[in-house]
Structure formats: structure tokens, C-alpha cells
Amino acid sequence: MSEQSTGAVQADEPRPALKRKDNRAWWLVLPVVVSVAFTAVIPLMTVVNFSVQDVFSPVDRVFVGLEWFRSISRDPEVRAALVRTLLFSAQVLLLEIPLGVALAVVMPRRGLGVSVALVLVALPLLIPWNVVGTIWQIFARGDIGLGGWTINNVLGVNFNYTLDSTDAWITVLLMDVWHWTPLVALLAYAGLRSIPEPYFQAAQIDAASAWATFRHIQLPRLRGVLTIAVLLRFMDSFMIYTEPFVVTGGGPGNATSFLSILLSKIAVGQFDVGPAAAFSLLYFLLVQILCYVFFTVLTRSGR
Amino acid sequence: MADIRLEGVGHSYDGGRTWALKPMTWTWRGARAYALLGPSGCGKTTLLNIISGLLTPTVGRIWFDDREVTGVPTAGRNIAQVFQFPVLYEEMSVYDNLAFPLRNRKVPRQEIDRRVRQVSALLGLDEVLRRRSRRLDPGRQQIVSLGRGLVRPEVAAVLLDEPLTVVDPALKWTLRSKLKEIHRDTGHTLVYVTHDQTEALTFADEVVVLNDGAIVQTGEPAELFLSPAHEFVGHFIGSPGMNMLPAEVTGDIVRVGKSTAGAVKGDLPPGPVRIGVRPEFVRIAGERTSPGVPARVTGTDRMGAYDLVHTRVGEHQMIAKTEAGSSHEPGALAFLHFPAERTFLFRDQVRCGSLAPLNGRGEE
Numbered sequence: 001m002s003e004q005s006t007g008a009v010q011a012d013e014p015r016p017a018l019k020r021k022d023n024r025a026w027w028l029v030l031p032v033v034v035s036v037a038f039t040a041v042i043p044l045m046t047v048v049n050f051s052v053q054d055v056f057s058p059v060d061r062v063f064v065g066l067e068w069f070r071s072i073s074r075d076p077e078v079r080a081a082l083v084r085t086l087l088f089s090a091q092v093l094l095l096e097i098p099l100g101v102a103l104a105v106v107m108p109r110r111g112l113g114v115s116v117a118l119v120l121v122a123l124p125l126l127i128p129w130n131v132v133g134t135i136w137q138i139f140a141r142g143d144i145g146l147g148g149w150t151i152n153n154v155l156g157v158n159f160n161y162t163l164d165s166t167d168a169w170i171t172v173l174l175m176d177v178w179h180w181t182p183l184v185a186l187l188a189y190a191g192l193r194s195i196p197e198p199y200f201q202a203a204q205i206d207a208a209s210a211w212a213t214f215r216h217i218q219l220p221r222l223r224g225v226l227t228i229a230v231l232l233r234f235m236d237s238f239m240i241y242t243e244p245f246v247v248t249g250g251g252p253g254n255a256t257s258f259l260s261i262l263l264s265k266i267a268v269g270q271f272d273v274g275p276a277a278a279f280s281l282l283y284f285l286l287v288q289i290l291c292y293v294f295f296t297v298l299t300r301s302g303r
Numbered sequence: 304m305a306d307i308r309l310e311g312v313g314h315s316y317d318g319g320r321t322w323a324l325k326p327m328t329w330t331w332r333g334a335r336a337y338a339l340l341g342p343s344g345c346g347k348t349t350l351l352n353i354i355s356g357l358l359t360p361t362v363g364r365i366w367f368d369d370r371e372v373t374g375v376p377t378a379g380r381n382i383a384q385v386f387q388f389p390v391l392y393e394e395m396s397v398y399d400n401l402a403f404p405l406r407n408r409k410v411p412r413q414e415i416d417r418r419v420r421q422v423s424a425l426l427g428l429d430e431v432l433r434r435r436s437r438r439l440d441p442g443r444q445q446i447v448s449l450g451r452g453l454v455r456p457e458v459a460a461v462l463l464d465e466p467l468t469v470v471d472p473a474l475k476w477t478l479r480s481k482l483k484e485i486h487r488d489t490g491h492t493l494v495y496v497t498h499d500q501t502e503a504l505t506f507a508d509e510v511v512v513l514n515d516g517a518i519v520q521t522g523e524p525a526e527l528f529l530s531p532a533h534e535f536v537g538h539f540i541g542s543p544g545m546n547m548l549p550a551e552v553t554g555d556i557v558r559v560g561k562s563t564a565g566a567v568k569g570d571l572p573p574g575p576v577r578i579g580v581r582p583e584f585v586r587i588a589g590e591r592t593s594p595g596v597p598a599r600v601t602g603t604d605r606m607g608a609y610d611l612v613h614t615r616v617g618e619h620q621m622i623a624k625t626e627a628g629s630s631h632e633p634g635a636l637a638f639l640h641f642p643a644e645r646t647f648l649f650r651d652q653v654r655c656g657s658l659a660p661l662n663g664r665g666e667e
Contacts (some may be wrong), residue, residue, distance in 0.1 A: 198386040201357050206404040206451060207378035216392045216403070 050277035068278035092237040100184025133246025136175040165255030191225035227298040307331040312363030336493040338507035346516040355382040383452020384462040389444035393437040442474040460492040534652040568659035584645040585623040595638035
């Protein structure tokens with residue numbers, strides 16, 4: 001009390017070291033903390049909670065430790081789905097990145113064509129996932145779908161995605177390429193547009209071929225946007241759910257049963273919340289690790 | 304090392320409504336160093352891009368000696384061009400950057416190596432040859448860009464588009480003397496675009512002044528300074544620029560208001576003119592002189608080595624450069640004398656005559 005009163009007496013002296021800190025501004029962060037806690041942290045903790053328990057009913061549960069993590073990581077069905085999902089993501093990246101870059105390179109750089117091309121390319125991105133699934137489910141059908149019918153009757157190839165697992169895989173893959181290559185193309189286009197004109201002029205003066213111009217001027221300057229494109233496309237394809245769910249439902253057999261589809265089967269279909277919780281935590285961890293690896297590799301390789 | 308001849312070359316970006324470059328005929332002679340001087344947006348870069356073939360002119364024809372190159376693409380012209388900021392193949396080493404133009408032209412490997420080492424020795428890049436080009440400082444990067452132009456044998460001309468903009472001032476002098484040295488050693492035709500008069504005047508054998516898409520004067524640096532053919536040249540070259548003072552020609556006498564500035568040399572129809580005289584040549588005196596124009600002193604800038612005395616003649620500011628330590632008080636009346644041989648008359652911005660001594664006539 002005595003210290004406080006001396007402080008008040010000497011208040012007009014310039015002694016900033018003694019000035020009390022006012023921490024009330026921290027209260028301004030509270031709304032964010034509350035909403036994040038309510039929507040993300042607490043639900044995640046529920047998942048963590050489930051993952052270490054065997055839940056028979058809301059009132060009847062047993063602590064099982066890391067049992068679910070052990071059994072999920074050894075489960076052959078989960079492992080098969082993991083391999084399938086990794087393969088799918090790899091194919092998605094290998095197709096969409098080069099295709100998107102190629103598309104961006106041939107898109108017009110000036111004139112009316114710019115807006116036309118942008119709108120046309122962006123169109124698939126505006127369609128909701130489940131609608132894309134429905135479109136392709138019908139499109140690829142052999143009897144009434146234009147695509148499926150053409151393959152069967154014009155090209156004469158027997159194609160049926162509901163019976164043949166390769167056909168189902170190709171359908172889902174093509175659908176993803178159709179839906180998401182535009183995203184890569186738009187990102188790459190933005191990257192290409194940011195290259196100053198003198199670079200192309202210098203290439204002309206140096207008699208660089210179109211390929212050499214692409215290889216030595218355009219590609220190096222796409223590194224940044226392509227890093228983002230790879231990360232986005234990896235995460236999204238690794239967690240793909242809606243489209244295969246609508247088109248193939250994970251089948252035929254489990255040919256297109258990716259991790260997310262298997263997870264939702266365990267969680268919602270069988271209501272095994274314990275294993276499902278362990279599964280989703282492992283899934284989450286895997287996405288984080290792979291993204292970190294991609295990001296590190298892509299940003300380090302340029303140095 | 305060819306003569307580059309422009310025959311009625313002009314360029315319009317909007318189909319002929321306005322000319323970025325008005326049709327002109329002009330020859331860049333081989334092995335000379337030119338400075339292309341002019342303000343931003345006067346068509347300098349357009350002219351350069353036409354020479355290098357990055358731009359096809361709307362009208363006119365271009366010749367390299369006896370070869371017409373109007374329709375020849377850039378790669379076929381053997382022109383080296385350096386841009387305002389360094390343009391490098393960033394992920395390549397300095398060596399690969401220098402070798403790139405030759406590799407694209409399928410030059411044999413030993414020949415490439417020989418040329419690259421020659422140029423790198425010339426430009427002093429030997430110790431950074433293996434480094435990644437983007438790790439160099441901007442000055443070095445600009446030298447590498449220049450090297451990519453010089454590495455090709457038989458380059459017709461080297462075009463430099465304000466190449467020292469990004470280089471820090473201390474390095475500018477070094478680079479500029481390097482460029483001069485290279486020009487002396489290689490004998491390339493050099494066209495150096497700049498809007499910096501010091502750069503132009505110290506660098507070039509010949510200065511070409513461009514304004515508003517047209518060449519307004521060409522000549523050696525001293526010539527542009529001493530006898531500008533256009534108001535723009537007078538204003539643009541010199542620091543401070545030429546004084547311009549509205550006057551009237553009656554008979555063969557040039558009058559400013561009621562006082563006489565001098566006689567007209569040769570024939571000039573009567574009417575309004577503008578007197579142009581550099582601050583360096585204005586003589587300022589406290590007493591009445593004849594011929595002389597009365598002026599009011601408004602202030603003096605002490606520049607150290609010299610003084611700049613600011614005065615007003617009616618509404619118009621006139622500056623006189625005097626020795627340091629001049630004693631013209633603000634508000635005092637002074638008389639400005641314009642020496643005949645260094646004072647010019649301009650009509651519609653173009654030089655139309657010069658001042659002659661009065662020889663005792665004309666004073667009322």
C-alpha cells in the first residue's frame with residue numbers, strides 16, 4: 001500500500017521502468033480462444049478421449065490404453081486402404097501438376113481470350129463435390145452416360161466401373177483430374193503472369209527454344225506456386241471422400257475404398273468410435289508429416 | 304560492328320493514332336558509343352526494341368550494313384541487349400548463364416568454353432564462374448547479363464537500356480568505366496539508353512536526344528551543351544538547365560520588355576521568340592550595361608565551388624552562375640548581359656537564330 005502511494009506521488013516523474021503493465025488487452029483474444037476451443041480443441045480432445053477407451057454405451061466404457069492404435073496400425077484392411085490412398089495421391093499429383101502447368105502455359109496472356117480462358121478453366125472448381133460425383137456417376141455409365149456409352153459403343157472397349165475395379169479406379173482418378181487440374185492451372189497461370197517481360201525478351205535474344213524458355217525461365221519461377229499446388233492437391237486427394245463415395249461407394253469390392261471411406265465406415269457405419277478415433281488421429285498425423293516433408297523438400301531444393 | 308540504318312522507322316502501339324516513335328531516318332555508325340538520352344516515356348526503349356527485333360516497327364525498314372533485317376527475328380540479328388534490371392537464368396551458374404546463348408546456337412563445346420573464359424576474364428567474373436547467378440549482388444548480376452550479350456562472336460551492337468538503375472551509386476562509376484573499357488577493347492557499337500545526363504555525357508562519343516518520339520538533336524556532348532538546337536536539349540542537358548526568356552524581335556533587335564538584349568544574327572522574321580542562355584554564360588552586373596536586361600535578385604545558392612544567383616525578369620526566373628562569394632543581395636536590382644556567341648533564339652521550341660553584338664546601336 002505504501003509503495004502504491006509513493007508511486008502515485010511520483011507519478012509525474014519520468015520513470016517508465018516502474019510503470020505498471022496493463023494486461024487487459026489479452027481479454028480481446030478471448031473470443032478467438034473460446035470459439036477455437038469450442039469448435040476444434042474440445043472435439044479433438046473428445047476424439048483423443050475415445051481413442052483410448054472401449055465404448056459400449058455412453059455410460060459403459062473401459063480404458064484400453066494404446067490398444068486401438070496398435071490394432072488399427074496392424075489392420076490389413078487399413079493398410080491396404082493406406083497403400084491405395086498413397087497410390088491415388090501419387091497419381092493425382094503426377095497427372096494434375098504437369099497438366100495444370102501445361103494448361104497455364106498455353107492459356108492466352110492478353111486480349112479477350114484471357115477472361116474466356118479463365119472462366120472456362122475455373123468452371124469445374126465452382127461445382128460442389130457431391131455434384132461432381134453425381135455428374136461423373138452418370139457420365140461414366142455404360143447405358144445412359146455419354147462418356148461410358150462412347151467408350152463402350154464407339155471405341156468398342158468394355159468399360160463398366162460398377163463391376164471392374166480398374167475401370168472404377170480410372171473413373172475416380174479422371175474425375176479428380178477434371179475437377180482439380182484447373183486449380184493447379186490457375187495457380188501456375190498467376191505465377192507465369194508475374195514473370196516480367198524482359199525475361200522473355202532476353203530469352204529471344206539468347207535464341208532460346210520454347211522448351212529452353214520454359215525450362216530455364218518459367219519453371220524456376222513457378223516453384224513457389226507449385227509448392228502450394230502440390231500441398232493443396234496432396235492433402236485434398238489424400239483425404240478424398242465425397243466423390244468416390246457418390247460414384248463407387250468404395251467399390252467394387254474395396255477397389256476405391258480410400259482411407260477416408262474406410263474411416264467413415266468404421267466410425268459411422270459400425271459405430272466403433274474407439275478404433276475410429278485412433279484411426280483418425282493416425283490419419284491426421286500422417287497428413288501433417290507428409291505435408292511437412294513435401295514442404296521441406298520443395299522449398300529446400302531451390303537453394 | 305555494323306552500321307545500323309533506320310529508314311523512316313516509326314512505331315505506333317495503337318494502329319497509327321499516336322506515334323510512340325515518329326518515323327525517323329538515322330544511322331548508328333559501327334564501333335561508336337552512343338548515348339540515347341531522353342525523359343521517361345519518350346520512346347527510348349521502343350527504339351531499342353526495334354533495333355534488337357523484339358518489336359517490329361509499324362513503318363520503315365532497318366538495315367545492318369547491306370542486309371535488311373526488318374522482318375528478321377531477334378535471334379537472327381546478333382544483338383546484345385541489357386535491360387534495366389538484371390535478367391538472369393537464376394538457377395544456373397554464372398558459367399552456364401554465359402554459355403547459354405552459345406549452347407542455344409549449337410556452338411561446339413571447346414569454342415563455348417573458350418568464349419566464356421574470354422568474356423569472364425574481360426568482365427572480371429573469373430572467381431564467381433561456378434556460383435549460382437542469383438546469389439550475386441545486383442551489380443555483378445548486371446555484369447553477367449552484359450556478358451551474355453558479349454559472349455557471342457560478331458555481335459552487331461550492344462544495346463543497354465538504363466543498365467545502371469539497380470546498381471548502387473558507388474558501383475556506378477566503376478561499371479561505367481568498365482563499359483567504356485570494354486567498348487575500347489572490343490569496338491562494339493554501343494547504344495546506351497539513359498535519362499541521366501551525366502551518364503550520357505561522360506559515356507558517349509555521340510549523344511542522341513530523343514523527346515516525344517522524335518530525335519531532337521544529335522552531337523558530341525560538348526556540342527549539345529554549347530549549342531542546343533532545341534529548347535528541350537537546352538533544358539534537359541546542363542544543371543541547372545538553360546534559362547529561357549520570352550522576347551520580341553522587331554527589325555533586327557531582340558527586346559525583352561523595354562530593354563534590348565542584343566541584335567539578331569542573320570535574317571529572322573519579326574515576332575515573339577525565346578532567348579535561351581545557359582546560367583554559365585549569363586553575366587550579372589550591379590550597374591546598368593548596354594545591352595542588358597534589368598532583373599531583380601531573389602536569392603543566392605552557395606554551391607561551394609560556385610554560386611547560383613536567382614533573379615527575376617518580370618515573371619521569369621533567370622539563373623546566373625557566378626564565382627563563389629558573390630555579393631548580390633536579395634531584392635537588389637541587377638542587369639543581365641547575354642553574350643552573343645552563347646545566346647540562342649528559339650521559336651516553337653526550335654532554334655531559329657542567335658544573338659549578335661549590338662555594336663552601339665539600338666539603345667534608346
